[in-house]
Amino acid sequence: MSVAHSGQVLIMEEHAQEGEHGLNWWGMMFFLASEALIFANFIAAYLYLEIQNLPKMGGWRLDNVITPLIFTAVLVSSSGTVHLAGMAIRKGNMRAYAAWLALTITLGATFIGGQAIEYTN
Numbered sequence: 001m002s003v004a005h006s007g008q009v010l011i012m013e014e015h016a017q018e019g020e021h022g023l024n025w026w027g028m029m030f031f032l033a034s035e036a037l038i039f040a041n042f043i044a045a046y047l048y049l050e051i052q053n054l055p056k057m058g059g060w061r062l063d064n065v066i067t068p069l070i071f072t073a074v075l076v077s078s079s080g081t082v083h084l085a086g087m088a089i090r091k092g093n094m095r096a097y098a099a100w101l102a103l104t105i106t107l108g109a110t111f112i113g114g115q116a117i118e119y120t121n
Contacts, residue, residue: 071114078107 085100 067114067118071111071118074107074111074114078104078111081107 081100081104085097085104088094088096088100
C-alpha cells in the first residue's frame, strides 16, 4: 500500500514504466552517491593533512603503514566469522555458532584494543 492512496494500489501504479527507474531507485542512487562523496572527502582531507605533516614527522615510516593494514585485516576477517556464525545458526549447529561468534568477539576486541593503543601513541 502506498501512503498517497487510501485503497489498494496496483502494481503498475507503484512502479515506473518498463525501462524507467522510479523515484525510489533515484533516491537510493543519490543517497549512495552522497555517502560515497562524504567518505571520499574524509579520505582526501586525511591525506592532505598527512602530507602537510610529513616533513614534521620525518617522512613515511613503515610502522605507520603496517599497523593499520593489520587492524584492517582483523576487522574484515571479523565480518567473515560473523557470516559463518550466521550460516551455522541457520543450519542449527549451535556448537559451530558459538565458536564462530566467540572468534568474532575476540577479533572485535583485538581491533578495539589495537585502536586504543594506536590512538594513545
